[in-house]
Amino acid sequence: MPVTVLLVDDEPLVRAGLRAVLEAQEDIEVVGEAADGAAVIPLVRELRPDVVAMDVRMPLLDGIETTRAVLRTVAEPPKIVVITTFENDEYVYEALRAGADGFLLKRARPAEIVHAVRLVAAGESLLFPASVRQLAARHGDGGGNRAARAALERARLTDREAEVLRLMTRGLSNAEIAARLVVGTETVKSHVSAVLAKLGARDRTQAVITAYESGFVAPG
Numbered sequence: 001m002p003v004t005v006l007l008v009d010d011e012p013l014v015r016a017g018l019r020a021v022l023e024a025q026e027d028i029e030v031v032g033e034a035a036d037g038a039a040v041i042p043l044v045r046e047l048r049p050d051v052v053a054m055d056v057r058m059p060l061l062d063g064i065e066t067t068r069a070v071l072r073t074v075a076e077p078p079k080i081v082v083i084t085t086f087e088n089d090e091y092v093y094e095a096l097r098a099g100a101d102g103f104l105l106k107r108a109r110p111a112e113i114v115h116a117v118r119l120v121a122a123g124e125s126l127l128f129p130a131s132v133r134q135l136a137a138r139h140g141d142g143g144g145n146r147a148a149r150a151a152l153e154r155a156r157l158t159d160r161e162a163e164v165l166r167l168m169t170r171g172l173s174n175a176e177i178a179a180r181l182v183v184g185t186e187t188v189k190s191h192v193s194a195v196l197a198k199l200g201a202r203d204r205t206q207a208v209i210t211a212y213e214s215g216f217v218a219p220g
Helices: 012-023 037-047 063-073 090-098 110-122 129-139 146-155 159-169 174-181 185-199 204-213
Strands: 003-008 028-034 051-055 079-084 102-105
Touching: 003 012, 003 037, 003 110, 012 028, 012 110, 028 037, 028 110, 037 051, 037 063, 051 063, 051 110, 063 079, 063 090, 079 090, 079 110, 090 102, 090 129, 090 204, 102 110, 129 204, 146 185, 146 204, 159 174, 159 185, 159 204, 174 185, 185 204
Parallel strands: 003 028, 003 051, 051 079, 079 102
Antiparallel strands: none
């Protein structure tokens, strides 16, 4: 089955460019488009895309509020990638904190766009981990976020789970973590699932942000 994508951007040329890049792939299908975040929830419910690729800045409802709305109201929400012009944009970090699974630069090369959609759909690695670290350093709390610290304390991660979380912050996939720890991939999947459940995180990105904002790992 192909990865299905909903494109959301107020610029028709951006949507057309993304559609052309993604539909050139046999394993990706663009199932719909929208010009603003206000149209996303009805389309998500109707089309049930695997991934929503959405501009972070839009005139009526931006990518941050749309992300929150989707995750709050859709029973089985899609993966969300926000699209931005500037990678250090505070809006991008707020979108990630709101629950977006990653971000993509508008100037990204076609191969990077395709890779981002596939990676986020698979959910087994972190999209652009170095950039997430930079965003955490610039816009995060440097360990001063009380909610993140409390979540980490409540989690009571085992030593192995903590080790897995550290490797997740570096962007390693399940297979790469398994190779590093000399264990099976299924074992890593179990550890990752336990980490997410204990932290109350929707996905790897949210767990990694918690790791940075709690001071569990230092940005950089």
